Amino acid sequence: MTAETVDIPMTDEQRFVFDLKGWICIPSVLSDVETEAIRQHITQLKTDPESIDPLERYSLAGPAQILLDHPVVVSVLRGILEGDRSDECYGFRCENSFSTIRKKGQTGPSPHGGHWHGPHGYRVYRDRIYSGLTRVVWELNPVEPGDGPTAFISGTHKMNFSLPESYNKHDSPLLETYSCPAGSVVIFTENTTHAGMTWNSNKHDRIAILNCYNAGLVQYHKMNLPYEVVAAMPPKRQTLFRGVWQHDFANQQPNNFFNEENMTL
Numbered sequence: 001m002t003a004e005t006v007d008i009p010m011t012d013e014q015r016f017v018f019d020l021k022g023w024i025c026i027p028s029v030l031s032d033v034e035t036e037a038i039r040q041h042i043t044q045l046k047t048d049p050e051s052i053d054p055l056e057r058y059s060l061a062g063p064a065q066i067l068l069d070h071p072v073v074v075s076v077l078r079g080i081l082e083g084d085r086s087d088e089c090y091g092f093r094c095e096n097s098f099s100t101i102r103k104k105g106q107t108g109p110s111p112h113g114g115h116w117h118g119p120h121g122y123r124v125y126r127d128r129i130y131s132g133l134t135r136v137v138w139e140l141n142p143v144e145p146g147d148g149p150t151a152f153i154s155g156t157h158k159m160n161f162s163l164p165e166s167y168n169k170h171d172s173p174l175l176e177t178y179s180c181p182a183g184s185v186v187i188f189t190e191n192t193t194h195a196g197m198t199w200n201s202n203k204h205d206r207i208a209i210l211n212c213y214n215a216g217l218v219q220y221h222k223m224n225l226p227y228e229v230v231a232a233m234p235p236k237r238q239t240l241f242r243g244v245w246q247h248d249f250a251n252q253q254p255n256n257f258f259n260e261e262n263m264t265l
């Protein structure tokens with residue numbers, strides 16, 4: 001199943017919670033087989049990268065490639081970033097991906113997050129969310145209450161006053177998080193203050209992939225991805241990595257394609 005064949009609109013419940021909190025968790029999106037293959041890929045990337053084909057040595061390649069435009073994620077990103085440009089081209093773009101393996105006792109980044117104005121900022125205009133820089137977290141192991149995955153100060157994506165320093169720390173009482181089965185996805189606007197908490201599970205590591213997206217005409221991260229890695233993807237998926245421009249008047253060409261001359265730098 002690809003997003004090219006399935007168009008499930010974002011639900012009213014998802015839109016309401018995303019706007020209220022700045023993040024949503026959608027449980028059990030991947031099958032056990034998919035989750036296992038991707039978890040193995042991420043483990044191998046960390047422990048034995050040389051054994052992986054160089055073109056697949058990325059958190060967005062190999063079996064993890066399907067996450068980039070998984071229909072469940074596409075349905076939300078169409079609703080909070082941008083609808084498709086055409087049947088062959090996504091509106092939003094992918095602009096960064098990394099994975100994390102966190103062992104018991106290891107802590108992630110301190111609370112941070114933009115509360116930007118302008119193109120990266122979060123806003124709602126005429127009944128539509130514009131999420132700005134948006135992160136999609138795939139949890140590849142179960143997350144139980146108290147484990148400590150990513151946490152959020154819900155609502156800070158539209159706060160009206162600066163976050164007091166006393167709340168901007170890992171033990172902030174305002175940080176809120178989730179628990180979910182392996183194969184679940186969490187989507188948040190990077191405008192929401194968020195942190196990587198201390199992983200507490202005795203049962204397994206936290207293994208996650210964190211992909212970042214933006215609207216078509218906005219870029220935050222430098223991509224640095226070899227052309228060949230994208231060229232190995234199906235055509236519509238490739239358009240997630242097209243350049244950041246709208247129209248080439250000299251050649252009467254809208255930006256609805258990917259090739260070696262038209263990729264994100």
Ligand SMILES: O=C(O)CCC(=O)C(=O)O
Binds near residue numbers: 100
């Ligand atoms: O590692 C985490 O859980 C937090 C990730 C994070 O801070 C980010 O994506 O900006």
